[in-house]
Amino acid sequence: MNTYVPYGDLKGSRLILAAFVLALANFMVVLDMTIANVSVTHITGSLAVSSSQGTWVITSYAVAEAICVPLTGWLAGRFGGVKVFTLSLIGFTVFSVLCGLSTSLEMLVFCRIGQGLFGGPIMPLSQMLLLRIFPPEKQSQAMGMWAMTTVVGPILGPILGGSISDNLSWHWIFFINIPVGIVCAMAAMRLLKPAETETAKLKIDMGGLMLLVLWIGALQLMLDLGHEHDWFNSPFIVVLALTALIGLIVFTIWELTERHPVVNIQIFRYKSFTISVLALAMGFGAFFGSIVLIPQWLQINLGYTATWAGYLTATMGFGSLTMSPLVAKLATKYDQRALASFGLSILGGVTLMRAFWTTDADFFALALPQILQGFAVPFFFIPLSNMAMSAVKPQELASAAGLMNFLRTMAGAIGASIAVTIWDDHTKLARSEMVGSLHTEDAKAALQQQGMSSETIQGYISSLVDKEALTLSANHVFLLLSFIFITAALIIWLCPRPKTGAGGGHAH
Structure with missing residues (x-):
């Protein structure tokens, strides 16, 4: 069993505060996965685009986040977990502001990609840092707090998104991240510095990174667009499915044989x-x-x-x-x-x-x-x-x-x-x-x-x-x-x- 040494003065109330900041940051990112779902009709109406184009607001965020989440281990090992966590919070907040200020669908989708790229590492890093700062016997309670934010986020997202879009305007579903992002980033800088992870000059595995972007991007697009394109009756969806499958196989072989894998x-x-x-x-x-x-x-x-x-x-x-x-x-x-x-x-x-x-x-x-x-x-x-x-x-x-x-x-x-x-x-x-088994004559007569x-x-x-x-x-x-x-x-x-x-x- 590892002997646990508290990081700096992360004990008592400071430890609780650090845990709260990590859980809140995670909550903000998880909330953003579903907050836009019910607001798509408001967004498409306001930007004068079709509802199928409006779903790109959700898709772009999901794809960018899905690509960045598995990269977390490499990013933390190269630059340090706390540093990456703090920078991710700052980037996420900046792109939230830009999403709220968007005047066209292209700008909104671009900013949602930025939001997803910076939001991706926040989830796993908040979990990893919680496990780092708590002693082994308290880690289960820390995970409880983290899990609670992960589960409640997707449920509260649609309610907040619906009531904000109905009563204010859709821009505010992004602006509400600003105070949370600023508070979490500042608190992380102050509190978590002693818990920084060791870093090493890791080479970047460009081949692995490109394969990762290719197969995850293809898979996520297939899942998001499959339904409206009638799945495998559409050549476009078949191409995406094959790209995802072959990309995953090649990526797995590549990463298992690479000395410094990106995942x-x-x-x-x-x-x-x-x-x-x-x-x-x-x-x-x-x-x-x-x-x-x-x-x-x-x-x-x-x-x-x-x-x-x-x-x-x-x-x-x-x-x-x-x-x-x-x-x-x-x-x-x-x-x-x-x-x-x-x-x-x-x-x-x-x-x-x-x-x-x-x-x-x-x-x-x-x-x-x-x-x-x-x-x-x-x-x-x-x-x-x-x-x-x-x-x-x-x-x-x-x-x-x-x-x-x-x-x-x-x-x-x-x-x-x-x-x-x-x-x-x-x-x-x-x-x-x-319809085949209906006897409508009696009902019609009545x-x-x-x-x-x-x-x-x-x-x-x-x-x-x-x-x-x-x-x-x-x-x-x-x-x-x-x-x-x-x-x-x-x-x-x-x-x-x-x-x-x-x-x-x-x-x-």
Whole structure:
């Protein structure tokens, strides 16, 4: 076990403040992943562009961030973790200002790319620095705080984005980052300097970097544009898919044979890290798929406004906030595999509850699974993060955090794309099945007696069928997501038993 020496005077209140700054910085970046999602209609209207062009505002940020996250280990090793973290915060804040000042789509997309490039390293570095500044026995609680911001961010994003766009203007969804970014950057400079990591003159692996940009860019574009291009029926999407696949294979071989790889793939040699990250990616993919699907279904089918759909999804925030500190404590005393498996099983059960939703469900019936899900999320998120990070050596923490966050982010993007695609395709199937078995004569006669014209009746029945088809299809997707959660809950038992209370990088 490593003996822990506090960095400088990072003890007591200064340590708590440093932890708060790291968690807040992470929260800001995670929030920005989803805050623009509900504001796209406001942005496209204001800049006079089509809604498909408007999605580039989300895509550009996601691609840039996905490319930068796995580079974190190399950047920290070359320039120092604290330095990279502080510079990333400054860059992120500057580009947030520029995003808010954008007057054209081209400028906004360019600034969102800048935001993503600087935002990418903040997530893994905030995690790595938290593990560095806390003693081993407190690392689990530190991870609890970090995990809480990672889970609550994507939920609060749509609510904040919706209410800011409705009541102020879309520019403010970027301007709200300014005070947070400035405070975090200044506090990081003051507080975290003693916890700086060792640096070495690492050669830049240009080949690896170019391959990384190529395959991640192609994969992210395929996921974002696949649905509107009808997936593999489009030659453009097929080319992107082949580029991503071949690029990934060549990149993996290159990085395994390179002396100074830009991404340290060797970390997957730790069985505990690999299985924990796999279970985390599966769980997060299914979780994110439902986060994307539920608000859309509520708005299209039940007539909820964007703000109310946000409130309903946010009911899970309460459980996450209350359970995170408790789970962090439990993780130091009990087998973390059992905690993770328990959390994933509950998520599977809750998702199964949603598979029985109907078009006339009331607010409570819809909110109950959300509330229960909130209590379950920390059980899967905190132990899996702990197990993955405690499997690696201290000097590999930054690389491990980068890889873990990258795979989790990509799993979220894949989960969202697959969920929306299956929902759409299954809706068409359900509709044609329902139309084939409908006996509308009695219904038409009853509606005609109420004084409706035949055109009105036709429209009325058609909209009923559409609503039912959408709901049946959403139920089908929830059933599949439930199966993914249960599979992840079983996979975690393939992990070797973790040391009780082991924190990141201190299991060796």
